Amino acid sequence: MQKRKFYIGSDHAGYNLKEYVKSNLNKKGYVVEDLGTYDKTSVDYPDFAKKVAIKVSRDKDTSGVLICGTGIGISIAANKVPGIRAALCNDPACAALARKHNDANILVLAGRRYNKRKVDSILKSWLKADFEGGRHLRRVNKIKNIEREFSKKTNNGCQN
Ligand code: RB5
Secondary structure (H helix, E strand, C coil): CCCCEEEEEECHHHHHHHHHHHHHHHHCCCEEEECCCCCCCCCCHHHHHHHHHHHHHHCCCEEEEEEECCCHHHHHHHCCCCCCCEEECCCHHHHHHHHHCCCCCEEEEECCCCCHHHHHHHHHHHHHCCCCCCHHHHHHHHHHHHHHHHHHHHHHCCCC
């Protein structure tokens, strides 16, 4: 079952698309909380990645959408937050697979790369797809193990 609440965020390069995605999700009946940015003034994408990623990691019943110019920087930043699996999806097939295979909890889009028809199709695929579990659960659990392993090392001050 798709989560009903989304946290959404972008930098200035993703602002227009964020507004579009927000209204698209609202029209479909999803609850969307916008964590900024709120205009086209130049900002730094890690700040918005962090805001959205923290909210999604704390509330398992929510998903996220993040947008920067390419989608790359904001994905890298969001994936630093434990529990986050942010997937940059440039086409509908990848959007479906990110949900089915990776149990991705943040959809990442590129603000400067697609037309509205493409965005609609990516969003539709993401919303329709659910995690398939099985062998994919084993792999997602291995991702979680990597997180645990490295958070232990950081906590112990041991780097090797
Ligand atoms: C901002 O100009 C741009 O660098 C940013 O939106 C993003 O594409 C970074 O990965």
